[in-house]
Amino acid sequence: MATSQVGRISLVSVADISAITNHGMGVTVDANGLAAIAGADGADFVGVLEHGGSGGAGVAQVSIATAGMSTRIRAGAAFNEGDMLTTDANGRFVQVDNAGEIICAKALQAATALNNLVDALVMGGTPSQSGAA
Numbered sequence: 001m002a003t004s005q006v007g008r009i010s011l012v013s014v015a016d017i018s019a020i021t022n023h024g025m026g027v028t029v030d031a032n033g034l035a036a037i038a039g040a041d042g043a044d045f046v047g048v049l050e051h052g053g054s055g056g057a058g059v060a061q062v063s064i065a066t067a068g069m070s071t072r073i074r075a076g077a078a079f080n081e082g083d084m085l086t087t088d089a090n091g092r093f094v095q096v097d098n099a100g101e102i103i104c105a106k107a108l109q110a111a112t113a114l115n116n117l118v119d120a121l122v123m124g125g126t127p128s129q130s131g132a133a
Helices: none
Strands: 003-005 008-012 026-029 035-037 045-052 061-065 070-074 084-087 093-095 102-107 117-127
Touching: 008 045, 035 045, 045 070, 045 102, 045 117, 093 102
Parallel strands: none
Antiparallel strands: 003 008, 008 061, 026 035, 026 045, 045 061, 070 117, 084 093, 084 102, 102 117
């Protein structure tokens, strides 16, 4: 069952995604309404994993920051403050570089390397019009 408060939702996850290395990753919701780590180009992006509970598939409750919230995101590569970001195939955030990619977040801080945790504004999942912004 999903619960929510302003800017955050709580969902049961499709797998145990409680590992600290998953915090800050993009999240999607599968056909059964379960949270999962997002895939490439922001497909079906709903928010950013803030806290993952343990307990395995169909049990773990996860907290997800949604559009309009500022939160910490996990970088998939270096990017600059102000860059528009999408997700890579592992759910990490990378700079939008092609028109049509889904904008998932705007970097509020620069990331210098893979797995940096930086502040970002979660966006609503709008397709990019022109690639790198």
